[in-house]
Amino acid sequence: MSIEIRNISKQFGDFRALNNVNLDVESGELVALLGPSGCGKTTLLRIIAGLETADQGSILFSGEDTTDVHVRERQVGFVFQHYALFRHMTVFENVAFGLRVKPRSQRPSDAQIKAKVTDLLKLVQLDWLADRYPSQL
Structure with a gap:
């Protein structure tokens, strides 16, 4: 599945976490997001997964606009930075x-x-x- 990020912006109060971000990831391509703490890496990933909404821009999976598709229907996995396992489960x-x-x-x-x-x-x-x-x- 290819991913296209088009002009994604996100602001939290006065802080602009993302400003017109564009990124193309081809199917099968491995990409690393690098940057200092607070630069917007996690915010971008949360927007791609549908856990956060962008103030502007669009997300396309394999050419299909999924910007307004509900998180359950996106079928995108996300591993949190501070993962949590259910202690009572194997x-x-x-x-x-x-x-x-x-x-x-x-x-x-x-x-x-x-x-x-x-x-x-x-x-x-x-x-x-x-x-x-x-x-x-």
Whole structure:
């Protein structure tokens, strides 16, 4: 999926976090956002994910304008800087959580969730930790 950022601006009170930002990321391309604390990196990522709204500009995924698309419908993942795991859930359950809270009409079956989470944990070579709790990592 390609991502196009067009003239994105965001202001918090008197502080302009983003000012007419433009960026093209081709499908499969790896990009790093670098800059000092407070320069707008996280704000831009939150806008791309739909967790924040821009004051102006547009976001396109594979050429389709998603600026006003609800966060649930964007299908964009976001890993927070200060991540949080549910302490009462195993690694497997933490990974499965996002699939289990989908609206009922879009939620995979338990068997599909199990297969997907197992595949994902194998992909990142963490399948051997599936039954552990965060405090055991």
